Amino acid sequence: MRIGVVTFPGSLDDRDAARAVRVAGGEAVSLWHGDADLHGVDAVVLPGGFSYGDYLRCGAIARFAPVMEPLVDAARGGLPVLGICNGFQVLCESHLLPGALIRNDHRKFVCRDQPLRVENTATAWTSGYAAGQQIVIPLKNGEGGYVADDRTLDELEAEGRVVVRYAGDNPNGSYRDIAGVTNARGNVVGLMPHPEHAVESLTGPTTDGLGFFTSVLEGLVRS
Amino acid sequence: MIDTVELAAKTPDQSQPWDELGLKADEYQRIRDILGRRPTNAELAMYSVMWSEHCSYKSSKVHLRQFGDKAPQSDALLVGMGQNAGVVDIGHGYAVTFKIESHNHPSYVEPYQGAATGVGGIVRDILAMGARPVAVMDSLRFGPLDADDTHRVLPGVVAGVGGYGNCLGLPNIGGEVVFDPSYAANPLVNALCVGVMKHDDIHLANATGVGNKVVLFGARTGGDGIGGASILASESFDDTKPSKRPAVQVGDPFMEKVLIECCLELFGAQVVEAIQDLGAAGISCATSELASNGDGGMYVQLEKVLLRDPSLTPGEIMMSESQERMMGIVTPENLDAFLAITARWDVETAVIGEVTGTGRLIIDWHGETIVDVDPRTVAHDGPVYERPFARPPWQDELQAAGPEGLARPSSGDELRGTLLRLLASPNLASKAWITDQYDRYVLGNTVLAQPEDAGVLRIDESTGLGVAIATDGNGRYAKLDPYTGAQLALAEAYRNVATTGARPLAVTDGLNFGSPEDPAVMWQFAEAIRGLADGCQALGTPVTGGNVSLYNQTGDTAILPTAIVGVLGVLDDVARRTPQGFRESGQVVYLLGETRDEFGGSEWAWAEHGHLGGRPPSVDLAAERELAEILVNASRDGLIDAAHDLSDGGLAIALVESVLRYGVGARVWVPDGLDPFVFLFSESQARAIVVVPRSEEVRFTDMCSARRFPHQRIGMVDDGGVLDVQGQFVVPVDELRAAHESTLSSTFEA
Amino acid sequence: MARVVVDVMLKPEILDPQGKAVQGAFGRLGFEGVASVRQGKRFEIELDGEATPEAVAEIERAAATLLANPVIEDFTVHVEAGV
Secondary structure (H helix, E strand, O other): OEEEEEEOOOEOOHHHHHHHHHHOOOEEEEEEOOOOOOOOOOEEEEOOEOHHHHOOOOOOOHHHOOOHHHHHHHHHOOOOEEEEOHHHHHHHHOOOOOOEEEOOOOOOOEEEEEEEEEOOOOOOOOOOOOOOOEEEEEEEEOOOEEEOOHHHHHHHHHOOOEEEEEOOOOOOOOHHHEEEEEOOOOOEEEEOOOHHHOOOOOOOOOOOOHHHHHHHHHHHHHO | OOOOHHHHHHOOOOOOOOOOOOOOHHHHHHHHHHHOOOOOHHHHHHHHHHOOHHHHOOOOHHHHHHHHHOOOOOOOEEEOOOOOOEEEEEEOOEEEEEEEEEOHHHHHHOHHHHHHHHHHHHHHHHHHOOOEEEEEEEEEEEOOOOOHHHHHHHHHHHHHHHHHHHHHOOOEEEEEEEEOHHHOOOOEEEEEEEEEEEHHHOOOOOOOOOOOEEEEEEOOEOOOOOOHHHHHHHOOOOOOOHHHOOOOOOOOHHHHHHHHHHHHHHHHOOOOOEEEEOEOEHHHHHHHHHHHOOOOEEEEEHHHOOEOOOOOOHHHHHHOOOOOEEEEEEOHHHHHHHHHHHHHOOOOEEEEEEEEOOOOEEEEEOOEEEEEEOHHHHHOOOOOOOOOOOOOOHHHHHHHOOHHHOOOOOOHHHHHHHHHHHHHOOOOOOOHHHHOOOOOOOOOOEEEOOOOOOEEEEOOOOOOOEEEEEEEOOHHHHHHOHHHHHHHHHHHHHHHHHHOOOEEEEEEEEEEOOOOOOHHHHHHHHHHHHHHHHHHHHHOOOEEEEEEEOOOEEOOEEOOOEEEEEEEEEEOOHHHOOOOOOOOOOOEEEEEOOOOOOOOOOHHHHHHHOOOOOOOOOOOHHHHHHHHHHHHHHHHOOOOOEEEEOOOOHHHHHHHHHHHHHOOEEEEOOOOOOOHHHHHHOOOOOOEEEEEOHHHHHHHHHHHHHOOOOEEEEEEEEOOOEEEEOOOEEEEHHHHHHHHHOHHHHHHOO | OEEEEEEEEEOOOOOOHHHHHHHHHHHHHOOOOOOOOOOEEEEEEEEOOOOOHHHHHHHHHHHHHHHOOOOOEEEEEEEEOOO
């Protein structure tokens, strides 16, 4: 199975996302922001980083990259897409996911090993987890506060579209402790914490993040 | 009216602002003698920045030679001092380059941008060698934690180091933070970067090949930090000369990230002969260094430089310290391919000149020659000062006022109270509030990061080859005895690296001192270098490069002499690395090395009594070498599960740090014949604690015995949730954690 | 030549950590009588020609798609006089 990893100018965790794909048993295909072609991949990861320096708003300029055109269409058609950190911000800016990410409430960048609760195991990227499972993966960002209006939040809750929630202390002021959400169909998932940095015991706090990548690979094999 | 070479020859008597540019009268005269005429304004700008202390090392050169003269035989050194950074062979065809650089004064003036551009500068140095930068570290020194100015400077510096490094995608894997009154108004921001390449990818910054193009690429040139290199680093801040305050450079980490990927693609495609980064002294430095390190000649049309601010004069363009710029040497055949790659990364590029065989650096401005010099006279033949140095009269008095008379805790309760206070003291308290603002995960190769003894990186996924790096530098020790103090800094960094299981290979140094015009400071500097050079010789670890920062003082008061030493080590298999934390209940804690009654310069004397006097702990480099071999062998053979070096605050602090890492407990007993206070808090060197699984105890102790290295069984790891120093005191782990972790956050979150 | 200014502010219901920090600093520095602070962004856009209604409409479109994120931000567009 071939999973594309997009590199925007300023993408930082693209190599790590590709490594996670390989560790999970997939083939990582690198996609360039300026190339409006998904090269037939079976799923796409939008990695972390500071695309275009995040100078305007996180993800705001990356959203208009040529690669995003076929990606948005494919995502609407059911292609599994995972946005991690900056990738989550790009997905929100692209309106593939609701809400937005703003500056952490304590106004500092924070890097820590973050406990999360997996609340939706029906998505393409979380089917390998048990409902309610606690995992610990790295969180590292300056603008990770998830916000949306109450109606949207209520809708997300009612439809079970909160994928992962912060367990313990809320690290950034995210509304309702939301760490990641999905679209109605469950193929597009975005989250601020970094599952790709918890796939090897040597370099990660745990290997709890591997499940995101094995979930999508298993799902692709089944279909 | 542009000051041309022609005009300068005709107007010998025109007065010039050499004084304002930081040159001395005799230096100005020397420039006139070299040129046989007065310099043009552009030439004057060029010489003044390149002959500044910061660029020319004019006060330190005569001492720094010892690093070469005394360099130990080492097969590992591929590129030594004198290039952008030294390069070390780590095996399997891989080479590592690493270096420390200071950005002290700029970080005082504008903490965020000063620290950010400090990181940016050292990363470009590493990149220029042809290496992919893979990690950064930062050594920080601030005034007292409770000082108002520390509250201005520290959050900005930390946000700057983090803001730039995080956005570049380089993990920050270690460093240190120390508070001392001498650093008030003189904070130290030393940044280290490490890069990796294959042997064949090493590039030297030389302009060779007559006819090759000189290309400037990256950010546009603006008025950033004009005069910064000379004025900023050459003279201390003095309220009587506010005009010397520099323009602040502003960093753009996104531009630098793009520049990194662009340069690596240029190197990979083999379309560039050499790349030099533009740092202090900007184009002046890059052109004169590239030319004098190569075929000796270069012709530049300065009006081709892309400007952000079109009002800049030619002299200002040459002095500008705008960040995120690189200069490349490209053959004419490769130029199109070069430009295609920079275009792909949206990096603006201008061909500004070419390499010549004339032996002259000639710079034109719209057809008129404004610079015509021998580049060696600019880059290498600057003034060299044998500054007078003398052991200060107060040194004897300082050494005589030892810590012997200080009241020591004796009862268990007093020892317990001492431990909790030390744990919460600014220098020993957890630095997580700072380091949690740095990304330590990006690039996915971080095996160990702060608060571990050293940062450990995986270099090669297929073989498990890795490196460890640690920085250390205890200014209090060096104040008491600069020769020994520098060796202690080296010994601690060396020990930290070995503690993780890595074999120490090479050294970089950041030498931060007061004014070289003060003979006492110059003596500290000379002694520290002598100590470090002798120490590196004894440990077999050559100095590969580094940085000197002088004039770190306010009025007559210099900072503590602060030699920050970075040691690089190699691990053949990073999976064998030894972490710091205790984890498994039932494992045995051993203390390695000899504990003596040594409290001169100690954290205990300082934090509990505000005392600094006596002699620093004695240094025994042979013992350090032996200890390192034990730690490396034990790691390789799987004899130990954890290790932590003993340094500031002694055994007690190390125990707590190891216990807190995974929240276990430990039971410890005081060996016969040792005073509990000395056992817990002495800062004797060449010591570490290790945790040995019971199944390996015999093999481990046999190894220590065979090497006749002191080792004592002092405790057990347990899951009792307390630190129990038997017969003395018990502290719950939660109480230890609260004491250790609240100091910085309660200070800066208030 | 004309200058069009776009001001972007977080919507009132969205938390503004930076504005809150400035408000806190006001109190510590003794600036009194401040009820609340919100921090925003200002874009100064120099046009090639005059600020015709069509040109301003174009900027409004750019503001809605790029300069502001309507999920969390409001914006205003005005032509600056005398440039």
